[in-house]
Amino acid sequence: MSSIRKDLVFTFGDRHDGVIGIPGLTIDGNVIEISYFFGDAKPKNIVVISSQAGCPMSCAFCELGSEKFARNLTKEEIRDQALLMLAEAGLHGFTVDNTPHKVTVANTGEPMLNTALVDGLELIAAAVPVSFKVSTILPATKIATETLARLADFAARHSQPVQLQISLISTSERERQEMSGARLSDFHAVRKAAELWRNKNPNGRKVNASLILTSDMKSDVDQVFAILPPELIRFRFREYVPTLHGKSHGLRMISSPQLADIKKRFEDRGYDVGDWASPSPIEWRFGLAGNVIRRMYLDMLSRAR
Secondary structure (H helix, E strand, O other), X not given: OOOXXXXXXXXXXXXXXXXXXXXXXXXXXXXXXXXXXXXXXXXXXXXXXXXXXXXXXXXXXXXXOOOOOOEEOOHHHHHHHHHHHHHHHHHOOOOOOOOOEEEEEOOOOOHHHOOOHHHHHHHHHHHOOOEEEEEEOOEOOHHXXXXXXXXXXXXXXXXXXXXXXXXXXXXXXXXXXXXXXXXXXXHHHHHHHHHHHHHHOOOOOOEEEEEEEEOOOOOOHHHOOOOOOOOOEEEEEEXXXXXXXXXXXXXXXXXXXXXXXHHHHHHHOOOOEEOOOOOOHHHHHHOOOOOHHHHHHHHHHHHHO
16 A cells, blocks of 8 residues: 555646646645656656655745654655656656656655655665656755765666756855755865765766756855866756745746856856756746645645635
């Protein structure tokens, strides 16, 4: 029996640009988010799963930022999310046999704080042929350091690519820390993480560094070039999709000219720069940032009472 169940499925868009969202229900009553992104512009269909119920990080830009941490998900719950969503995708004609898939750990929770993370990924890898990406804000804790090392070992032996994405949030150390309610690794620690990743996976992909691209957040290449050089890091640019929690902290959308200027400045310094993660029209239309589908579900339940 699955450790995660559903009682509602959200679908947005069509086969050319679509999203499926499932508020995953744990046996003890927690609600997490599982999502699925597909469309003509995506080289792989993407299953996005959660690592925790609630989150201890309290990030200003995240829809989950004001909610309390409940617990880590078990390795079975990590696996069962992916299998539940892949079964749902199969109803829409998408299977791992006819479409390449990637499982991304980036929804509810901070994955590096869950000691069961790698065990859960191992269970997924044993069940379905997928690549992986793990997105972390990189807390400054011993558990996060140990989990990262285990993840790097997993990446070295997995037959398909495993990506590590670190959310820098900002190129300003001060601004990065102010966006979180818990202590984060500084840029020197981020560099050590990238060096570990390269040493464990010399033929693997560079670490993605992700910036929260708002109209006001610092995105100055000169602030990071010396510490996080192009040979270790590539930058992932994704425009900020507004959330209710983010709006309450004054975060505002970036303009297209601002985005183009930032991208060029990083490219001119030798960085691999990707804007492949830019929100699709459907994501913009419905404001589909992480944990927004979960909030929609909880709002519906609240109105029904």
